[in-house]
Amino acid sequence: MKELALYVLDLAQNSVVAGAKNITIHITADVKADHLSIRIADDGKGISPDLLKKVTDPFFTSRKERRFGLGIPFFKDLVEQCGGTLTIKSKEVEGTIIEGKLKLSSVDLVPLGDMGSTIVSLLVSNPELNLVYSFTLNDYSFTFDSEQIREVLQGVSITEPSVLNWTKDYVNQGSIEILPNINISRKEGAKKDYEAD
Template identity: 40%
Template sequence: MREIALHLMDIAENSVAAEAQNICIEVHEDLQSDLLTASITDDGHGMDAETAKRVLDPFYTTRTTRKVGLGIPLLKLAAEMCEGGLSLITESGKGAKIEARFRHSHIDRMPLGDIASTYLALLVSHPQIHWVFIYQTTDKYGNVDNFEFDDTELKNELGDMPITEPEILKFVRGLIEEGIQATAMQTTGY
């Protein structure tokens, strides 16, 4: 995978497979600390200590569709190659949190990618999940800006109307893209 957004999608799909009902995706671009952090927290099945260790092995997977599980190990490797790391906090029956950290300015850091499209794809693909998306930036002077999208209000407003209606998709895409762009602009000035 060549973008952090695609790694986040892969991990979020793992959370869905673990029967999570609530999934939070957070991205923080901190220029003051020169750190990019991306995390996913869920309330799915979680993992016991042995499984949590094995998840970092590319030759281990719980999926039946393939014999290797490259997603998390590749993300870990990418983070470590950029002076960062990956942490996994989980407990059987209590969900999981995976966090990847990268030195933001590292020349080999993969791009963040189209995080808005990634989030929209997850929201549309799994409308039964309660999704929260947080995008935060900190500029080099320590000023913080934050965009948060919690799908609860949207789903309440829609009622029985599917989120896949073209006008609704257009509205949600615009809301997410504008929120991310406005937050990024506060930090970068672009």
């Protein structure tokens, strides 16, 4: 995959398949620490301990219920290529947390990409989903909360085309592009490029 947004979409769709009504997506980047964290948490049905041991295996599938595609194994590969670690915590009936911690300076890191389209895709296919997306880069932070947006809309559907267009633009403007292969010292020197307006 050529952008982080596609990995996030794939992982969040796993959450939806698991019956999640609430999903939080947190992307946190710290330039000085050379750290990027991508965390997806849900309140779905969770993963049994036996299946949890197998979800990162690209050749594993449950014939009865095809619960996992290649999203988790692909994400694990990216995380490891970027010198990071993947953790998956899950409790049956309570939900799952997947977190990848990567080196921000890795030459294998792909751009953040179109997070706006990822959020819109999740909302279009699951209009009742409570979705919180947050992005933090150093001291800058941005949050999109679908529940707050619904309150402002006062009965207008969150899947109304004009609302979806606004959502896509709003999320993309709030998500500062993380550039791969950038020199950390250069990024620190360009701090003003990463400050909120």
